[in-house]
Amino acid sequence: MEIVQQILFTAALVATAWFITGRVRLIAKAIRLGRAENRFDHADERLKTMLLVAFGQKKMFTNLLVGTMHFVIYAGFIIINIEILEIILDGLLGTHRLFAPLITAVYPVLIDVFEVLAFGVLAVCVVFLCRRFIARVSRLQASRHRELQGWPVSDATIILTAEILLMIAFLTWNASDSVLRDRGVGHYGELQGIVPDFLVSQYLKPLFTGFSDTALVAYERAAWWLHILGILAFAVYVTYSKHLHIALGFPNVYFSDLQPKGEMQNMPEITKEVQLALGLPVTTDPDGGQVNDNGEQPAEIGRFGAKDVEDLKWINLMNAYSCTECGRCTAACPANITGKKLSPRKIMMDTRDRLEDIQKGWKANGPDYKDDKSLLGDYITAEELNACTTCQACVNACPININPLDIILQLRRYRVMEESQAPASWNAMFSNIENNMAPWKFSPSDRFNWADQVNS
Amino acid sequence: MLEKTYTVPTMADMAASGEEPEILFWVGCAGSFDDRYKRVTIAFVRILNHVGIKFAVLGPEEACTGDPARRAGNEFLFQMQAMANIQVLNGYNVKKIVTACPHCFNTLKNEYPELGGTYEVIHHSQFLQGLIDEGRVKVEGGQSFKGRKITFHDSCYLGRANKVYEAPREVLAALDADLVEMKRVRANGLCCGAGGGQYFKEPEPGTKDVNVERVEEALATGADTIAVACPFCMTMMSDGVKNKNREDSVRVYDVSELIAQGQGL
Numbered sequence: 066m067e068i069v070q071q072i073l074f075t076a077a078l079v080a081t082a083w084f085i086t087g088r089v090r091l092i093a094k095a096i097r098l099g100r101a102e103n104r105f106d107h108a109d110e111r112l113k114t115m116l117l118v119a120f121g122q123k124k125m126f127t128n129l130l131v132g133t134m135h136f137v138i139y140a141g142f143i144i145i146n147i148e149i150l151e152i153i154l155d156g157l158l159g160t161h162r163l164f165a166p167l168i169t170a171v172y173p174v175l176i177d178v179f180e181v182l183a184f185g186v187l188a189v190c191v192v193f194l195c196r197r198f199i200a201r202v203s204r205l206q207a208s209r210h211r212e213l214q215g216w217p218v219s220d221a222t223i224i225l226t227a228e229i230l231l232m233i234a235f236l237t238w239n240a241s242d243s244v245l246r247d248r249g250v251g252h253y254g255e256l257q258g259i260v261p262d263f264l265v266s267q268y269l270k271p272l273f274t275g276f277s278d279t280a281l282v283a284y285e286r287a288a289w290w291l292h293i294l295g296i297l298a299f300a301v302y303v304t305y306s307k308h309l310h311i312a313l314g315f316p317n318v319y320f321s322d323l324q325p326k327g328e329m330q331n332m333p334e335i336t337k338e339v340q341l342a343l344g345l346p347v348t349t350d351p352d353g354g355q356v357n358d359n360g361e362q363p364a365e366i367g368r369f370g371a372k373d374v375e376d377l378k379w380i381n382l383m384n385a386y387s388c389t390e391c392g393r394c395t396a397a398c399p400a401n402i403t404g405k406k407l408s409p410r411k412i413m414m415d416t417r418d419r420l421e422d423i424q425k426g427w428k429a430n431g432p433d434y435k436d437d438k439s440l441l442g443d444y445i446t447a448e449e450l451n452a453c454t455t456c457q458a459c460v461n462a463c464p465i466n467i468n469p470l471d472i473i474l475q476l477r478r479y480r481v482m483e484e485s486q487a488p489a490s491w492n493a494m495f496s497n498i499e500n501n502m503a504p505w506k507f508s509p510s511d512r513f514n515w516a517d518q519v520n521s
Numbered sequence: 522m523l524e525k526t527y528t529v530p531t532m533a534d535m536a537a538s539g540e541e542p543e544i545l546f547w548v549g550c551a552g553s554f555d556d557r558y559k560r561v562t563i564a565f566v567r568i569l570n571h572v573g574i575k576f577a578v579l580g581p582e583e584a585c586t587g588d589p590a591r592r593a594g595n596e597f598l599f600q601m602q603a604m605a606n607i608q609v610l611n612g613y614n615v616k617k618i619v620t621a622c623p624h625c626f627n628t629l630k631n632e633y634p635e636l637g638g639t640y641e642v643i644h645h646s647q648f649l650q651g652l653i654d655e656g657r658v659k660v661e662g663g664q665s666f667k668g669r670k671i672t673f674h675d676s677c678y679l680g681r682a683n684k685v686y687e688a689p690r691e692v693l694a695a696l697d698a699d700l701v702e703m704k705r706v707r708a709n710g711l712c713c714g715a716g717g718g719q720y721f722k723e724p725e726p727g728t729k730d731v732n733v734e735r736v737e738e739a740l741a742t743g744a745d746t747i748a749v750a751c752p753f754c755m756t757m758m759s760d761g762v763k764n765k766n767r768e769d770s771v772r773v774y775d776v777s778e779l780i781a782q783g784q785g786l
Contacts, residue, residue, distance in 0.1 A: 327682025328631035332596050339600040399712040404728025452725040455592050455717030456677040461708050481594030491593045494721040502584035503550035504721055513580035515559040516529040519566055
């Protein structure tokens, strides 16, 4: 019997690793569709940002209560994973609580910590479900935000429910195991006197006192399997879900923008044309601009601005995969607050949806397949782009430094420079700047007239 | 009392007499052409005169930085403007620029260096803060603000874009008024609705105008003065106050205008 369980467990582990590897390669390929840009500079500053914003979750604490609750889940996720090591080894070797006899002094303390965290995670997940479905926090409501309709709401519910079930499995597994140990059943009894009751699960023991030994062993095995298979399945699920932030959040913050939020990225290919037009000497771009990691200029100049995902930078695409759809960006967006169609969260979700659709195309029609859709037009509309005030509130709000504004501005550049599709009044503003050196139709020679009034 | 005469030297004047100013005051398009914001330009120039700062303006040689074109997506036009301006600025060997427009400030400071124009760029609120800290500007001799409630509206391109939150507030603190904050301030400040080229077009369809949303928040503080530090915020907030029919009881002023009022300039 033991050996069958070991074989099944090994098979489950190998299958999970196989699935996840496939997903990681696919996602990496999708992210690499983006334009090259060196984000490996300023390692010190990047590391510091990652420690503060990703590991320390600094921006989550803007709201202390929500930040603390999220931190409980985060800490639980990281620390309870230490226990996964023992569970996996037990599964592979057919042992039971492998570490208990080896580290008798700290083992109960460790499990106590895991249990307290597990209970915390469970409680916070319940609160988070209540925030979605009872308190109805506005930024999480599909009725208010069309980008959440359908799958995104289910995704969030599945994640929270799965986490609750996993924590229940973990705690009741410990409780049933404690009862079996007390009763001295089989190998469970061998740990009598070595492993005490645990901090949280001791209170769950009364649930199992009425169970026969056989039923109890059955429950203990079922809970153990449910817990570990649940975790493996969850790990695969995460790669399809908004929950991918638990992995990508860290690199996403590491590679995030370091320049001031107001600074728009220069387009060196245009600098060259402008210098030629003005009869100025063409300078090489001091900061590297579009020069890639190897210091090579791109072979050909693509389009101006972005029409589809491959015109965006790879970090924009990593941003899309890292987005948890929490909607803090959208809740801070002045356009969205006042009822415009623009939602920065939707910009990120559309970018990811576009990437996922391209992946589906690869699977169905071969690895180089490209359909005739594009991010601009088929996913994001001009009305959304035109509503942006570039106020950077979305950039500021994101707990993991995602930049929806950067995508909006690159799409705008395509609309204006490649399609000449600026709103009419913007075209008027352009022509005023061009002809009158001001966005309004005033004569440039009147520019200094204000000085006549300084003494009146 | 002695009648004061304020002067506005241009860079061309300075260059002709072989002089170099301490600062270049970059007036900006709104500061040059917008009737309301011209009063801000004048207030700031009077303060500069009063303190005795050796400054100059470009006058007719100044041109739009290109900011609205760049944000609207017209990178060509932006770079044409930027290159031309940089040629003028570098031609006069400009080192230090002060401007009363956060959009000019952001563009000159963050976006011109890559195109060959590197200067020390300061927003006028920061410059005023420096003068107050050094004791060169004292708020006396004019209108008293004691007991008056003032709220400050953060400009996106000063605040979030460049993390200048304290300077305008410290300038206002010198007025000895009662500074009351809105709910969304500093990094969380709500836009006035003008940025990103919005000022130059009608808003997209929605349920409300952004400036009305912001003005409602400002009015909720009970302040009789909304202080701003940006020409576009100035227009948007003033329009919002009018929209709420409160223009008789609530005024919108730039921080430098309030200092000038306090000094009786």
